[in-house]
Amino acid sequence: MDLTLTHSSGASHSFDNRPHALVIGAGFGGLAAAIRLGAKGYRVTIVEKLDGPGGRGYVYRQDGFTFDAGPTIITAPFIFEELWRLCGKTLSDHVDLRSIDPFYKIRFDDGSVFEATADLEAMRAQIQRFEPNDLNGFDRYMKTSEAIYDEAFTKLVDQPFHQLSTLFKSAPELIRLGGFRTVYGKVSEFFSNEKLRIAFSFHPLLIGGNPFTTTSYYCLIAHLERTHGVHYAMGGTGALVMGMVDLIEGQGNRLIFNTEVDEILIKNARAVGVRTTTGAIIAADLVVSNADIGWTYTRLLRHQPSKTWTDQKIARADYSMSLFVWYFGTDRIYEDCYQHTMVLGPRYKELLNDIFEKKVLADDFSLYLHRPTANDPSLAPEGCDAFYVLAPVPHLGSGVDWQEKAEPFRKKIEQRLEETMLPGLSSAIVTSHMLTPQDFQDRLLSTMGAAFGMEPKLFQSAWFRPHNESSDVRGLYFVGAGTHPGAGLPGVVSSAKVIDHMIPHAAHLPKRAD
Incomplete structure (x- = not known):
């Protein structure tokens, strides 16, 4: 049964015979997944608990002020540009992204200030001010950050990690780059000054990680910032969210708000749709969950216990x-x-x-x-x-x-x-x-109220993180902070590209045997 629901525009999908993909949650991961599925020929419905899109990127408007609820900077605009290209459009025609330099300022407790900038000479001048003996370490650190970026981000961020062979293939190079070290430990190899160690190691906090336990792969952020810049969207990050919504609706697809999913429906070990908290059933040929991964496994799949991510394993995990x-x-x-x-x-x-x-x-x-x-x-x-x-x-x-x-x-x-x-x-x-x-x-149904899902420790990253494709249920996929590659806008949006590699074009989707 396919229950025909409508978005506020009133557009109906009653006579649309494209295979139907249902996405749970209109956060950045869900929106990016919907765009990619639409480009693959699917009819897509996003079901969202809140009264508007964005998830952690929701927008509050109050007393004439506009507040972005979550993400405030964009460090990898090319990830979004690709989504617009998939729709035959250009990001800059719809969203006004502007770079900012310095990226940010760090005010230490004693009032001293360090400015992070793409200008290497300006960075060297500041390091000279804090600790002249760390200048050589800074140059070596930036080369190390680039090497980690080339391996961990360029090659692996949007690649599926659901097979153990992927881990074995990438492990030697990642071990060579020191992935077993923590971010703070790696940074300390290059800087002796404590303030500089802080300035170059705090970044995991932006994705829910402790610099003293997060894998040093996240040292790549220094190179990412310098190479691609730090940007903001005029009108707030919410303008980027609405641009993605426009792409989805331009594909003939829809979003349903104020509707919470209660359960993912399974038949013959295959996802066949969802039931909402009001009892409405929406049938689908495949389901993508952008809901919190712990909530998805323990609540939405409560009648289909996972052999891998059991309730006990979810409870024992380390959360951000x-x-x-x-x-x-x-x-x-x-x-x-x-x-x-x-x-x-x-x-x-x-x-x-x-x-x-x-x-x-x-x-x-x-x-x-x-x-x-x-x-x-x-x-x-x-x-x-x-x-x-x-x-x-x-x-x-x-x-x-x-x-x-x-x-x-x-x-x-x-x-x-x-x-x-x-x-x-x-x-x-x-x-x-x-x-x-x-x-x-x-409000966001996040396990333990964690802001970024599972903590990005070494053994909760890549293959060790909940995979993007269910090993228990066919036709069920996961995007968002809780799955590979992890939290932060580049990671969350890249998770949609990961499932893009896995999901066939709508024209090649095997017929469902009901």
């Missing part, structure tokens, strides 16, 4: 930290505040140990402060600034009661920002919204 995000607007403009600033606290390793290992909410914190209105004033009323500040915090395994702790924690962040970056902040706030680990669990 979560996030406390505060979105706020001010009735004044802070001209001296850069678009992207890391506002670091007094502790580094000790704070990360509290977050990832002890799972306690510490009294101090390090922050990522985003001021999109620095370059795009359209996101706030005239004479105002929009901000987003993010604090890494433990996932819900900590037992923190966020209903009780959220406002006191927000107030401490406000005080810290007022002391360091935004003088007079407390009297300038005119709008405010918070996102806590509890929201990641309740």
